[in-house]
Amino acid sequence: MKLLRKSIEKDNAGQVTLMPEEPEDMWHAYNLLRPGDSLRASTIRKVQTESATGSVGSNRVRTTLTLCVETIDFDSQACQLRVKGTNIQENEYVKMGAYHTIELEPNRQFTLAKKQWDSVVLERIEQACDPAWSADVAAVVMQEGLAHVCLVTPSMTLTRAKVEVNIPRKRRGSCAQHDRALERFYDQVAQAIQRHINFDVVKCVLVASPGFVREQFCDYMFQQAVKTDNKLLLENRSKFLQVHSSSGHKYALKEALCDPAVANRLSDTKAAGEVKALDDFYKMLQHEPDRAFYGLKHVEKANEAMAIDTLLISDELFRHQDVATRSRYVKLVDSVKENMGTVRIFSSLHVSGEQLGQLTGVAAILRFPVAELSDEEDESSSEED
Numbered sequence: 001m002k003l004l005r006k007s008i009e010k011d012n013a014g015q016v017t018l019m020p021e022e023p024e025d026m027w028h029a030y031n032l033l034r035p036g037d038s039l040r041a042s043t044i045r046k047v048q049t050e051s052a053t054g055s056v057g058s059n060r061v062r063t064t065l066t067l068c069v070e071t072i073d074f075d076s077q078a079c080q081l082r083v084k085g086t087n088i089q090e091n092e093y094v095k096m097g098a099y100h101t102i103e104l105e106p107n108r109q110f111t112l113a114k115k116q117w118d119s120v121v122l123e124r125i126e127q128a129c130d131p132a133w134s135a136d137v138a139a140v141v142m143q144e145g146l147a148h149v150c151l152v153t154p155s156m157t158l159t160r161a162k163v164e165v166n167i168p169r170k171r172r173g174s175c176a177q178h179d180r181a182l183e184r185f186y187d188q189v190a191q192a193i194q195r196h197i198n199f200d201v202v203k204c205v206l207v208a209s210p211g212f213v214r215e216q217f218c219d220y221m222f223q224q225a226v227k228t229d230n231k232l233l234l235e236n237r238s239k240f241l242q243v244h245s246s247s248g249h250k251y252a253l254k255e256a257l258c259d260p261a262v263a264n265r266l267s268d269t270k271a272a273g274e275v276k277a278l279d280d281f282y283k284m285l286q287h288e289p290d291r292a293f294y295g296l297k298h299v300e301k302a303n304e305a306m307a308i309d310t311l312l313i314s315d316e317l318f319r320h321q322d323v324a325t326r327s328r329y330v331k332l333v334d335s336v337k338e339n340m341g342t343v344r345i346f347s348s349l350h351v352s353g354e355q356l357g358q359l360t361g362v363a364a365i366l367r368f369p370v371a372e373l374s375d376e377e378d379e380s381s382s383e384e385d
Helices: 024-032 119-128 176-196 213-228 231-235 250-258 260-265 270-287 296-304 315-319 323-338 351-358 372-384
Strands: 002-008 014-019 038-050 056-075 080-087 099-104 110-114 137-143 146-152 157-164 204-209 240-244 292-294 308-314 342-346 362-366
Touching (some): 002 119, 014 119, 024 080, 024 119, 038 099, 056 099, 119 323, 137 176, 137 250, 146 250, 157 176, 176 213, 176 231, 204 250, 213 231, 240 250, 240 260, 250 260, 250 270, 250 351, 260 270, 270 308, 270 342, 270 351, 270 362, 292 296, 296 323, 308 323, 308 351, 315 342, 315 351, 323 342, 323 362
Parallel strands (some): 137 204, 204 240, 308 342
Antiparallel strands (some): 002 014, 014 110, 038 056, 038 110, 080 099, 137 146, 146 157, 292 362
């Protein structure tokens, strides 16, 4: 994402002009947009024309519209973003107040104006425009007959390919069918890796599986690469890292990212940082529950006591329809930062973000135990009894 212009006043009203360059930038744009914002972008509109003879025809014209945003629709697989709203600026093709849907496109700039730019949104723009935040991790999570090829970017986990092959069981005295099906499966996974992984960008390819599937697959893939003189795989052999996972399903990716060997290789990526923070929270919840809070009321209470060391919060909460609720989360983030705490904003499209979502989307690791809240609740419930 490129930041072309930024004009924000002292009262935090203003506008920014951005240019999305990659599909992932659409996810950032989705997190910046809110209903009520003003969006100016180039779009195509179907226009009816009447000729001198009175015949009516229609043609498509490219024009620039300014919409008051009403609904925002994001397709996470195709990375497409559609914004629907009403036209709020005079245009020769579109009447004032007429509805239109703009599909934001890569390499076409758009201008976003808000009455109030909060700290979370401004920080997201900084992150989106930082070239260091790119998709530098790929993962193949597999078991016999099932594999998922994923790209782990700083903002989301994208499933690029799913390979499913029916593997017959080994029969007594004959394993030929089983072996042939397994080879066909390995071939399809190897093809998916070459098709979907850009080795110029990716630093590390995790191959995760239960049992010995990953070793057998890697041995087979590199043997075939030697036979066919596949330079792409042979030159990038050092980037493949084998780790354990409980299954070949996408959710097992979190286990792979938690592996200490992986953590060392991925120490500079945001995805690994999120996984470690969530892992630390679960450990704290198990061993010192008074230092691990989740749920907005509990976390706010801990923040009042200036006890929060690390705040874990899902970006989904900043897309809340209610402005008051949204500003409540922003205030919490600002307050934790003022008190020298660390804030980790989790992407709801990441495996770790999905898990945090199950814990209400907000959790905190505390500097010191805070037991007052649970005690107060116990007292109030006993009074009610």
